[in-house]
Amino acid sequence: MSEDRSIADSLLAAQAFAQSPHAFGGIVLRGAGPVRDRLLAQMLPALEPRMPVVRVPVSADAEQMLGGLDLTQTLATGRAAHRPGLIERARGGVAIVSMAERTDRGIAALLAQSIDRGDCAVILLDDGLDADEAPLATLLERAAFHCDFSRCRTLDFEWAEEWQNAKRARPLLKGQREALALTAAALGIHSVRPVLMAESYARGIAGVRGLGKAGEPELEAAIRLVLAPRATQRPEMEPPEPPEPPPPDGAPDTAIDQGEEEQQSQDLPLEDLLLAAAAASIPDHILDGIDKGLTRPKGGSGGQSGNRESSSRRGRPLGARPGIPGDGRKLALIDTLRAAAPWQAIRRENAGDSNTAGQSLYIRKSDLRIRHFEQRQESLTIFAVDASGSSAMARLAEAKGAVELMLAQAHVKRSQVALIAFRHSGAEILLPPTRSLTRARRALSGLPGGGGTPLAAGLLEARLMADASGKRGQTPMIALLTDGKANVTLDGEPDRARAMAEAENAAKGIAAAGHHAVVIDISPRPREEAAALAEALRGKYLALPYAGSAAMVEAIESVAESVSA
Amino acid sequence: MWGRAGGPEQAQRLTAPARMIQRQPMSVFPFSAIVGQQEMKQALLIAATDARIGGVMIFGDRGTGKSTAARALAATLPPITAVEGCRYNCAPEDRGSCPDCCSSKRVRKVPVPFVDLPLGSTEDRVLGTLDLEKALSAGEKHFEPGLLAKAHRGFLYIDEINLLEDHVVDLLLDVAASGENLVERDGLSVRHKARFVLIGSGNPEEGELRPQLLDRFGLSVEVRTPDTIAERVEIMRRCDAQERGPKKFAAKWKADDAKVLRQIDRAKKALPKVKVPAKILKSAAELSQAVGADGLRGELTLMRGARALAALEGAPSVTVDHLKSIAPLALRHRLRRDVLDETGSTVRIEMALAEMFG
DSSP states (O other), rough: OOOOHHHHHHHHHHHHHHOHHHHHOEEEESSOOOHHHHHHHHHHHHHTSOOOOEEOOOOOHHHHOOOOOOOHHHHHSSSSOEOOOOHHOOOOTTEETGGGGGOOHHHHHHHHHHHHTTTEEEEEOOOOOOOOOOBBBHHHHHHHHEEEEETOOOOOOOOOOOOHHHOOOOOOHHHHHHHHHHHHHHOOOSHHHHHHHHHHHHHHHHHHOOOSSOHHHHHHHHHIIIIIIGGOOOOOOSSSSSOOOSOSSSSOOHHHGGGGGGSSOOOOOHHHHHHHHHHEEEEHHHHHHTTTTOOHHHHBBBSSSOOOOEEESHHHHEOOOOOOOOTOOBBBBHHHHHHGGGGGHEEEETTTTTTTTOOSSSOHHHHHHHHEEEEOOOOOEEEEEEEETTHHHHHHHHHHHHHHHHHHHHHHTTTTEEEEETTEEEEEEEEEEOOOHHHHHHHHOOOOOOOOOOHHHHHHHHHHHHHHHHHOOOOEEEEEEEOOOOHHHTTSSOOOOHHHHHHHHHHHHHHTTTTTEEEEOSSSSSOHHHHHHHHHTTOOOEETTOOOHHHHHHHHHHEEEEEEH | OHHHHGGGGGOOOOOOOHHHHHHOOOOOOOOOGOSSSHHHHHHHHHHOOOOOGOEEEEEETTTHHHHHHHEEEEEEEEEEEEEOOTTOOOGGGGGTTTTTTOOOEEEEEEEEEEEEETTTOOOOHHHEEEEEHHHHHHHOOOEEEEEHHHHHTTEEETTEEEEEEEEHHHHHHHHHHHHHEEEETTTEEEEEOOEEEEEEEEOOGGGOHHHHHHHTTTTEEEOOOOHHHHHHHHHHHHHHHHHHHHHHHHHHHHHHHHHHHHHHHHHHHHHGBOOOOHHHHHHHHHHHHHHTSSSSHHHHHHHHHHHHHHHHHHHHHSHHHHHHHHHHHHHHTOOOOOTOOOOOOHHHHHHHHHHHHH
16 A cells, blocks of 8 residues: 555544544554654644543553542542542543553453443554554454554645535445445454444545545545454455345335435445455555464453462552551552541540541551552463474374363463464464463464474574563463474575574573573484473473373473472 | 532532443444344343343354343333332332332332443442441441442343453352342441343453353353344444434334333243243253263253243243253353364254254
């Protein structure tokens, strides 16, 4: 897609959103930078005079969102005084979510609820860089427009007010709706919301252009902005199923729509056209994600729930408990008040004759509460599996079994598992970090074997994933299932000596980065290569010539425990 | 209190949880206008007929009408009568049974409560907590009811329940099963009725619910994406019609909604009279055993579900067909997951059914 069109599209979308934010739920502005800043600077004056606009900081917690006690007021009057939360302040207006790719699940859920009620709309400022850094699916789903500025270099655009007075065009014709629905299906979009939003946008933009009804260009624009960014698969150019004529169930309300359905026939060329437009306009980071096998309904994972460790210093607020503030522990004022509240009447009486009379609040040391936080301490086990011809196919089946067993336990422990396979000339991520059995099973069933052993490539991929997970606050562990006999270099050449040297380097790199690792020798007759690899990794070595999946899991667990101990 | 402290719109005295849910969506989509999703609609009707079924879990992608359907059903049901001013939706015959000891002789009609529980909910907000203002000003301990009180006699809907803190899910299921909320905290000791239909939804691709919790849901439904284009187009058409004229659209579907309502009403009355032949009971037990559903909950739900279904269909007694159509809903979430077995739960149940009944 040319740059000019992309910024022109984004501008149109922003104008459509600014005109009736609540009809569109939200707009995603991806890619921090001057282009986005300029657009935002032009959009806000169009919104602010008409409705409240609030900013939701990344650090927002549930109390900030829902409101709570106004401390100054409460202390001054001795009565609970309420301070409205962000959700309440955004009612009837727009909430701007900064660093939307980092938004916590709980906060996202509150916003989503508010959008569903038609109370507010969101502007999601998405600063994500990689395919897996994106706002939570809950929010993405509800925001009609997904604009990407990461490639935009031009600042030459001007906000037009033409949307303000534009009248929406007539509803789409049946053939047009079919085309939209087909395009959505071809892109692998399961939700119905985007299709409805696309229609809404096509009608809006047709109205701006002074047309009574939406035509091809309008539909194309709607697909570029609303449908294409939600693609979960590359569209096949042949539509998979022909449209079926009658609606499936019960009394169709023909009375309302008879008029518009006129003579519009099955317009097949339109579908092909739209599909081509859709195929051409899927943003790069989405394609990247599709190719990497991030087949989940698009969206980042944000703050995943997992094993948590409570802490009195940092993390997410968890509640309060008795304690004395200081030394990094923070006073939880409201909880302190709550603890003191029931005793006020008695204390006031007791204090009647002393010189503290007239004081409105009596707080004792025993009332003091300190804040309590939780820190996520989630573990991620990265299985790097040698799927080359030299690891017999049978071993591969056991490795698969081990991954699934680990995953079943992750259910209880709430830790994550990922799977990387290396064979032929390179390594690929078969399963990005997940806790989902459903997805894991699907990825595993597609694990093929054969070819050479690009060990170094596998190690590097595992390292990348471990680094990324470390940054997210997880504790990664690499479980390497191989016979250690590398014979394919990083550039895919069959050169045993160089391949071994590269693998050793990569292994040392992992050790230097401080990631824990375990090597499980899966060759039928264990030799020194895998042991040497374990040494380079500074990890444990386990020779499991004839062990099944269960034994493997046990071995990995024992290492994991000794590591964490 | 906030009327004193804050802006003009805060004149009403509302609790924090109440503020979150006080606004109903501008116009609810009529239940009978929902396209397709027969299984989900059936499960909801069964839950509305027999509350003892114990909750419905809906699996499926976003944007497939899960919350729309639940909300629509709640809005379809006739308003309930509650004691005026009671924060616990006490029915007139239960007057004074709540912690407020509501005493007003007057009653009011209120819509069937529909509480949408947000993901980040804390125990405080769900269970209720100490009323801080009363405690500070009068030094009295009073209970400030939470979302559970709000949902009494209605629906409690939890989107993405698989992402909710486990202990909150535990707590919800516990209250849903006992019909009573027992609070022992902040120096309070309070109990109040909290009977509601629990509806959870979530996408298993984003993390799953622990099997122990899943088992406590009565029915489970797998919502599918409307797969035919015609269905999708029909959805677009109806949504557009509703947007353009909510009143006209509602009027159009009113007769159908009324039919649903009469169906539920009749079923509720017929329920105690529906016979469950011994042969059916035996089949239910055999089926649960055949698919390896742990525990007794499976066959109990199977029996209750089949009975409610028979009642909804106006049948005098439960037949094998009722059993067969309820089996996937009642059992699929209770099967022990064999991680190495690729066969889906529904398929396993269908296989067992085919084997038993041919």
